[in-house]
Amino acid sequence: MAWLKYDHFLGSDVLGFSSDSGLDFLRGDPSSPEKFHMTEAQRSALAAAGVPGGIIFPKQVHGDVIWEAGVNDIASAGIVEADAVLTTVPGLAVAVRTADCLPLLLFAPSRHVIAAVHAGWKSTGLNIAAKTVALMNTKYDVDPAGILAVIGPCIRPLHYSVGIEFKKMFPADVVEKDGSFYFDMVAANRAQIEGQGVCARNILDCGCDTYSDKSWHSFRRDAEASGRLIHVIMMKPWNKV
Numbered sequence: 552m553a554w555l556k557y558d559h560f561l562g563s564d565v566l567g568f569s570s571d572s573g574l575d576f577l578r579g580d581p582s583s584p585e586k587f588h589m590t591e592a593q594r595s596a597l598a599a600a601g602v603p604g605g606i607i608f609p610k611q612v613h614g615d616v617i618w619e620a621g622v623n624d625i626a627s628a629g630i631v632e633a634d635a636v637l638t639t640v641p642g643l644a645v646a647v648r649t650a651d652c653l654p655l656l657l658f659a660p661s662r663h664v665i666a667a668v669h670a671g672w673k674s675t676g677l678n679i680a681a682k683t684v685a686l687m688n689t690k691y692d693v694d695p696a697g698i699l700a701v702i703g704p705c706i707r708p709l710h711y712s713v714g715i716e717f718k719k720m721f722p723a724d725v726v727e728k729d730g731s732f733y734f735d736m737v738a739a740n741r742a743q744i745e746g747q748g749v750c751a752r753n754i755l756d757c758g759c760d761t762y763s764d765k766s767w768h769s770f771r772r773d774a775e776a777s778g779r780l781i782h783v784i785m786m787k788p789w790n791k792v
Contacts, residue, residue, distance in 0.1 A: 608634035608646040610668050610726035615677035634674045635683045637666040644785035650770040653736045654782035659693040665784045681743035695748030703782050704759035704767045708735040
């Protein structure tokens with residue numbers, strides 16, 4: 552039942568909303584990667600589901616900074632440089648944007664803490680997923696074993712060819728095949744959060760490959776023509792855990 556105590560949203564060019572599934576689809580703006588827009592119908596659907604018009608998201612710089620956001624930070628959306636955003640405020644929606652990078656949503660029901668993490672290869676190399684779980688633990692007294700995690704659409708290893716230098720950076724997560732190297736970003740981030748104590752059974756991976764499935768934005772596939780996926784998580788104000 553714990554999965555029903557928060558909403559998460561995955562963004563793409565597919566429009567529509569289901570309050571039962573908790574999924575909405577927001578359109579990324581290819582001309583402005585730092586911003587996104589919603590149709591009025593989407594805004595109305597989000598409002599009906601209890602999601603505010605403002606969504607807090609960082610200016611992503613492929614680093615390891617975690618932004619602890621509060622109710623007064625709406626105006627700073629897209630300005631504060633970070634690659635993860637965390638909040639303890641019910642009703643405050645936080646988000647990250649991706650177009651092949653791995654989106655990770657975290658929820659600690661025991662302490663009412665949520666986080667949205669953007670993990671490209673650089674941030675993965677800086678252990679941003681592990682650092683976010685560690686912050687939840689040390690600052691907010693969250694038991695990692697109780698954290699629920701969602702991995703959204705990202706590029707999968709079959710299509711994520713990389714240079715040989717990745718084998719040195721991620722020795723356990725790069726596979727060599729026919730003289731080429733392929734990076735498994737999902738495995739790397741799963742290992743990070745499991746290493747911090749998150750239980751494997753509490754990690755939900757959607758399994759979607761952004762590169763091969765044109766329902767999702769992919770920078771590697773579409774380059775500058777690519778939009779951005781928006782991944783949003785919010786605790787409903789009326790939830791009682």
